[in-house]
Amino acid sequence: MGCSSCSTGKDGQPRGCKNNGTCGSDGCNKLTVFDWLSNMSLPNGQNTFDCVEVRFKNSRKEFFKNKEGLSLNIGDVVATESSPGHDVGIVTLTGELVKVQMKRKNVDPNDEALPKIYRKASQKDIDIWVKARDREPSVQKRSRELAIALNLQMKISDVEFQGDGSKATFYYTAEERVDFRQLIKDMARAFNIRIEMRQIGYRQEASRLGGIGSCGRELCCSTWLTDFRSVNTASARYQQLSLNPQKLAGQCGKLKCCLNYELDAYLDALKDFPDQEVRLYTQKGEAVCQKIDIFQGLLWYAYDGEWAKWHLLTLDQVSTIIQQNKKKQKVASLEEFAIDPDSNTKKEFENVVGQDSLTRFDRPKKSRKSRPAKNKKGNNNRRRRPKNA
Numbered sequence: 184m185g186c187s188s189c190s191t192g193k194d195g196q197p198r199g200c201k202n203n204g205t206c207g208s209d210g211c212n213k214l215t216v217f218d219w220l221s222n223m224s225l226p227n228g229q230n231t232f233d234c235v236e237v238r239f240k241n242s243r244k245e246f247f248k249n250k251e252g253l254s255l256n257i258g259d260v261v262a263t264e265s266s267p268g269h270d271v272g273i274v275t276l277t278g279e280l281v282k283v284q285m286k287r288k289n290v291d292p293n294d295e296a297l298p299k300i301y302r303k304a305s306q307k308d309i310d311i312w313v314k315a316r317d318r319e320p321s322v323q324k325r326s327r328e329l330a331i332a333l334n335l336q337m338k339i340s341d342v343e344f345q346g347d348g349s350k351a352t353f354y355y356t357a358e359e360r361v362d363f364r365q366l367i368k369d370m371a372r373a374f375n376i377r378i379e380m381r382q383i384g385y386r387q388e389a390s391r392l393g394g395i396g397s398c399g400r401e402l403c404c405s406t407w408l409t410d411f412r413s414v415n416t417a418s419a420r421y422q423q424l425s426l427n428p429q430k431l432a433g434q435c436g437k438l439k440c441c442l443n444y445e446l447d448a449y450l451d452a453l454k455d456f457p458d459q460e461v462r463l464y465t466q467k468g469e470a471v472c473q474k475i476d477i478f479q480g481l482l483w484y485a486y487d488g489e490w491a492k493w494h495l496l497t498l499d500q501v502s503t504i505i506q507q508n509k510k511k512q513k514v515a516s517l518e519e520f521a522i523d524p525d526s527n528t529k530k531e532f533e534n535v536v537g538q539d540s541l542t543r544f545d546r547p548k549k550s551r552k553s554r555p556a557k558n559k560k561g562n563n564n565r566r567r568r569p570k571n572a
C-alpha cells in the first residue's frame with residue numbers, strides 16, 4: 184500500500200516520507216483508488232469533470248463540487264464546505280473516475296445539495312487542522328472518563344475533529360440505546376466545542392481502527408473492502424467448517440467477512456452432491472451422512488445405532504444407491520461399496536518444479552581414524568631429557 188519512499192533505510196529502520204499520510208501519491212492511506220486515467224488527455228472540447236473525491240480521517244470519503252474551477256491534483260489539501268464552518272481534507276481522485284465512483288455509490292453529480300470546495304488550504308488552515316488533530320487522543324481519553332463516570336454502557340472508539348477545530352465527531356459503539364444527553368453537556372463544557380455523536384457498528388469500528396487478521400495480513404475492511412455484507416453460520420456449514428466461534432470470529436467479534444469470498448465456488452460444487460438429509464436404505468439398515476469432502480468427491484455414512492463406524496463412499500456410488508432407493512430397491516449393505524480410506528488418503532508427492540533436496544548440504548561426517556605418527560629423520564635417536572636433569 185505504501186509508495187517507494189516507505190522502504191527501509193540503510194540502517195534497517197523504516198525510512199518513510201515523514202508526511203504522515205499527506206504525500207502526493209496517497210499510497211499510505213486506506214481504500215486508496217489508483218487513477219489509471221491520469222496519463223490520458225481528454226478529447227478536444229471536453230471539459231474536466233467538476234466533482235472530486237476528498238478523503239478525511241481514516242476511510243471517510245465524500246464528493247464535492249469544484250464550482251470555482253480550481254486546478255486540483257491528487258494529494259492537494261483543500262478546504263471544503265461543512266456545517267458549520269469548513270473542513271479540511273485531501274484530494275484522492277479527480278477526473279472521469281470520480282463519475283464512476285459517484286455512480287457506484289448512487290450519488291447524483293447534478294444534485295444541488297452536493298457540498299462544494301472553497302479553496303486550496305492555506306498554511307493557516309493547515310496549521311489549525313494539524314493542531315486540532317493533535318488534540319484527538321487527549322480528548323478521546325477524557326471523553327471515555329466522562330462516559331464511565333456517568334455509567335453509560337458505550338465505548339467511544341474514535342474522535343474526529345473538523346478542519347477548523349469548531350466541531351468534533353465522537354464515534355461510539357453500544358449494545359443498546361444510550362441516553363448521552365448529559366454526556367454531551369459535560370463534553371461541551373470540558374472541550375468548548377460543538378459535539379456530534381455518531382453510532383457505528385462493530386465492523387465499522389474495526390475498519391476505522393485497523394489491525395492484523397489471523398491470516399497475517401491487514402484487515403480487509405481497513406484496506407480495500409468498502410461494503411459489509413451479512414455473514415451467517417450457513418456460510419461456514421456450506422464450506423464444512425467447524426462452528427468454533429473463536430476461529431470464525433474476527434477482531435470485531437462478528438463472523439469474518441472472508442467466509443463469503445469462496446462461498447459461491449462451494450455452492451457450485453455442492454450442486455453435484457446429494458442433500459445431507461437424504462438417507463441410504465440398505466438391507467442392513469438405514470445410513471445417515473456424517474461428513475463430505477467436496478474437493479475429492481467423497482462421503483462418509485454410518486448406520487443408525489453404529490455412529491462410531493463410518494463407511495467411505497464416492498459420489499458416484501452414493502448416486503447409484505439413491506437411484507436404486509428411488510426405485511424402491513435396497514442394496515445389500517454399504518460394505519459392498521465402501522472403499523479403503525487408507526488407500527485413498529495416501530498421497531505421493533513428486534518434484535515437478537525441479538527443486539533440490541532440502542538435505543543437499545548435509546554431508547556425512549568423515550570418521551577420524553587414528554593415523555600412525557610419521558617418524559621424522561633422526562627422531563628415533565633422540566632421547567627426552569628428564570625434567571630434574
